[in-house]
Amino acid sequence: MSMGKAVSEKYSMLLVNSMEKVFTDKEPLYFPERCAFQGFFGENVSFQVAIRADIRRKEKVRLKVYSDLKPYIKVRRVALVPSEYPAHSEKDGNYLKCTPGLYPDLLRELDEDGETAILPEIWQSFWIDVDITDKIKGGIYPVRVCVLKYDDTVEIEVTAKVEVIPIPLPKLTLYHTEWFHSDCLADYYKVSPFSEEHWEILKNFIEVYVKRGGNTILTPVFTPPLDTEVGGERTTVQLVGITESDGKYKFDFNKLERWIALCSEAGIEYFEIAHFFTQWGAGFAPKIMVEKNGKLIRRFGWDTPAVGEYTVFLEQFIPALKTFLSEKNLLDKTFFHISDEPRQEHLKEYEKARLSVLPYLKDCKIIDALSDYKFYEKGLVDIPVCAINHIEPFIENNVSHLWSYYCTSQYELVSNRFFSMPLARTRIYGVLVYKFGMEGILHWGFNFYNNQFSKKAINPYEITDCEGSFPSGDAFLVYPGEGGKPEESIRLMVMNEAMQDYRVLKLLEAKIGKTAVIELLEEGLSEPLTFFEYPKSQEYLIMLRRKISRILTSAEKV
Known part of the structure; x- marks a missing residue:
């Protein structure tokens, strides 16, 4: 049985990472390769659970998390907000959708009891944050996310694994x-x-x-x-x-x-x-x-x-x-x-x-x-x-x-953070400003x-x-x-992840030098990174972080 995906009589539930936007009308896929989470001391690690229920009317449930990391975990609902103008008419192919409607963006706190409403026949997502501090021992920690019925029995659950890497990140120098x-x-x-x-x-x-x-x-x-x-x-x-x-x-x-x-x-x-x-x-x-x-x-x-x-x-x-x-x-x-x-x-x-x-x-x-x-x-x-x-x-x-900036006018090819764009397009900015020494x-x-x-x-x-x-x-x-x-917003959280990526790259640079870091960034790419040409996939950022983690943890053991 998959730990990251579950189906019950009424519910479907699966893990997705922080770069996924879960829309009501599109079933998200469970990618095991995207859902092994890790973080250094001083880093915030985020992921989501997506839930759909085959029910006639909304149901009140409680969303609960069980983990040794619980004191450092916060759970929020990803709420929908309206957009009449999600994109300019000029755009490239790297948008999710460009029609007016409801977009997942706002992070809403749950009450202390974790009570929330599950609406019928649509996909919803919940955002889980883990603040990695030096009070936590290094290691891999299971995080069970459970939907509880009114009588406290578990309706459905999935389990994420969060690896704590006991190496402190330097502060942001940018x-x-x-x-x-x-x-x-x-x-x-x-x-x-x-x-x-x-x-x-x-x-x-x-x-x-x-x-x-x-x-x-x-x-x-x-x-x-x-x-x-x-x-x-x-x-x-x-x-x-x-x-x-x-x-x-x-x-x-x-x-x-x-x-x-x-x-x-x-x-x-x-x-x-x-x-x-x-x-x-x-x-x-x-x-x-x-x-x-x-x-x-x-x-x-x-x-x-x-x-x-x-x-x-x-x-x-x-x-x-x-x-x-x-x-x-x-x-x-x-x-x-x-x-x-x-x-x-x-x-x-x-x-x-x-x-x-x-x-x-x-x-x-x-x-x-x-x-x-x-x-x-x-x-x-x-x-x-x-x-x-x-x-x-x-x-x-x-x-x-x-220095660099972007705003409403940077809508083609380059990084930005519109509702209509993939979150990987937002997060890649940390890598790019690092490479070019902003x-x-x-x-x-x-x-x-x-x-x-x-x-x-x-x-x-x-x-x-x-x-x-x-x-x-x-x-x-x-x-x-x-x-x-x-x-x-989820965009703020992913922009923070971009800054965390930058800090990780600076940490790696202190170990192996900037030339070697850039070689690592461009390893396997068909052409060098620029502000216009860069990897569009989540996998690039995920695998990059895993490669860096292996290098840094190996260096710590020497």
Whole structure:
């Protein structure tokens, strides 16, 4: 009898791994070669059980796990969420499905008793996490996952095996930022920005952000000018208090100090200061609130040219901010932005804005997301964050300190994380950024809960595509759960696995060198790995990890 697959009078149940998306209308296959799970100290190991019941009406059951690893196990239901816009019309063959409908994405906690509803004649899946810590002895541990009837008898069960490899992973050395939208949390939960309620919500979300691999965070010294309609504005989330009198500015960094303390306690190591100029060209100042003559006013915004009166403000603000960061020993761990995603037609505006602040940022790290190599070639961006479908000129020219990003525009051939894509396409990103030596990775949407251009807030449980603006999965990795606590997605968990792969590769590199690691990555492939050509199968990632485990465990025994 198979341990990973079972059939009873009413139920079918089988193991699937974390890269499988279980749709209601498609029977998943049980692949024994995909379901031998293993993890190092410091790693989260995830797998799923898929269940179908031939019943007339839903049944309440309890899902229970029995294992010596139980103290480290969490079980969640993979819930379906709607997508009206799962993919652009331009796409490649590496999509699962592209029709509007319900997609498996949201991870829902079960109650303490494991009670859940099994619905009739559809496939459902449940997500099992194992946090591998150094409190666990190395070895192979059975994990029984059982469906219990109301009288506690077992209706059906499967057993997974989880191998704990007693070797600690190094911490993530890659800078990893997923833009954190503080205003969206205030808007969704209907709390005042930086009220005590808001601080508690921020804490909850930042802790999950760090737990799943984020180590660099977008910091709203003033409201970030991102995805904002020209002439419009987003909810004010400005950490720095500003007072103006006779053309002189005074700055209150108390909120910023609290932000840094909260983030640092959660495990954030690096801070990314909000952009100094508006998106798509750096033509204007962001919204900045200032107290003047006893009144709080919008002092700068879309009606303020990038260079001029705003420059006078920045001449005072940037040195004061740098002094504050230096006192906190954070200046060398801080990144600054000019403007997001400038294009060729913005070159002169961008250059003008950059030159206006460069005297005050000469000793600082300046990064910006872009696609055009000419910006870098002209010396306009110190640390380019390049879109992965435009990254080849940067790689060919051996650009140092190179970062990468993807978003709604990276829909053909390259890695991404839309609902409509296989999860292996998301996870391969860790291997690719390792091979090409990316210094950091950036994504614009950890928790963006607005429509395009932030004209209004949305409910991400109902609208997952920013009202038909971006394919579902682009704008956020977490959902705003009850009580101000985030609910995770399967995409977040697999993105975390990509970061774990990166850490494993760095561990291997310390043993055998990067050249040998790349040879291992490309062993058996018909051509070298690139951001456009890479293995599409789950098996590649699974077998790669097993090969690395064998090498590392053999090295430990020597």
